[in-house]
Amino acid sequence: EVQLLESGGDLVQPGGSLRLSCAASGFTFSSYAMSWVRQAPGKGLEWVSGISGSGGSTNYADSVKGRFTISRDNSKNTLDLQMSSLRAEDTAVYYCAKDRCVSASCYMGDWGQGTLVTVSS
Amino acid sequence: DIQMTQSPSTLSASVGDRVTITCRASQSISSWLAWYQQKPGKAPKLLIYKASNLESGVPSRFSGSGSGTEFTLTISSLQPDDSATYYCQQYNSIQTFGQGTKLEIK
Numbered sequence: 307e308v309q310l311l312e313s314g315g316d317l318v319q320p321g322g323s324l325r326l327s328c329a330a331s332g333f334t335f336s337s338y339a340m341s342w343v344r345q346a347p348g349k350g351l352e353w354v355s356g357i358s359g360s361g362g363s364t365n366y367a368d369s370v371k372g373r374f375t376i377s378r379d380n381s382k383n384t385l386d387l388q389m390s391s392l393r394a395e396d397t398a399v400y401y402c403a404k405d406r407c408v409s410a411s412c413y414m415g416d417w418g419q420g421t422l423v424t425v426s427s
Numbered sequence: 428d429i430q431m432t433q434s435p436s437t438l439s440a441s442v443g444d445r446v447t448i449t450c451r452a453s454q455s456i457s458s459w460l461a462w463y464q465q466k467p468g469k470a471p472k473l474l475i476y477k478a479s480n481l482e483s484g485v486p487s488r489f490s491g492s493g494s495g496t497e498f499t500l501t502i503s504s505l506q507p508d509d510s511a512t513y514y515c516q517q518y519n520s521i522q523t524f525g526q527g528t529k530l531e532i533k
Contacts, residue, residue, distance in 0.1 A: 341522075343471075350514065350524055350525070350526050350527045351463075351465075351471065351514055351516075351524040351527075352524065353516075353521070353522040353523065353524065356522075365521060367521070368428075401470055401471075406476070408477075411459050411518045411519060412518055412522070413459075413461040413473070413476055413516060413518045413522070414461070414463075414471070414473065414516075415473055415476075415482075416473075417470035417471055417472070418470060419469075419470055420470055
């Protein structure tokens with residue numbers, strides 16, 4: 307059974323930094339691309355960032371490019387999202403997701419339960 | 428970026444009704460479209476991928492169709508457990524989601 311467990315969500319001041327982690331189990335982690343998707347309170351879903359199975363290829367939404375960094379440790383089956391220069395509009399539940407890809411086209415097959423990031427002074 | 432527009436934004440229907448949600452893409456995405464169901468306080472759940480492929484374990488009353496720029500999610504006979512928000516997502520390029528359709532049971 308696929309399990310994705312996010313952690314690291316917290317209250318942080320504007321301009322601050324935070325690191326989210328996702329612990330994966332139940333599948334061969336290194337064989338799958340992974341994504342972070344967020345959902346602001348009462349709003350819809352927004353894809354944030356994705357990373358290939360090897361970690362050699364990454365992508366970011368324009369809204370976070372230059373501020374967020376996605377990474378993975380295939381030896382520990384963990385996915386991370388380093389967030390810096392945080393803004394109020396980054397406040398959201400952040401979901402870790404296991405991608406299913408056909409070539410470069412990926413959708414989210416499995417999701418974690420989410421971790422809440424609140425950016426406020 | 429490809430924009431995804433869902434209609435309607437909210438929908439109220441009765442148990443047993445046939446329900447259709449539409450998703451339009453701002454440019455052709457072939458069949459690279461997924462549908463998700465999200466209940467309050469829960470993570471999204473994959474229902475349909477590649478426009479019309481039913482995810483394993485999803486009830487057969489759910490179906491998807493379409494290609495190019497226009498897609499539909501249909502629930503053939505609405506059940507009380509189907510009360511949720513539904514999102515489409517294109518994955519032809521950098522993934523984008525529709526704004527969601529909230530489905531309520533009368």
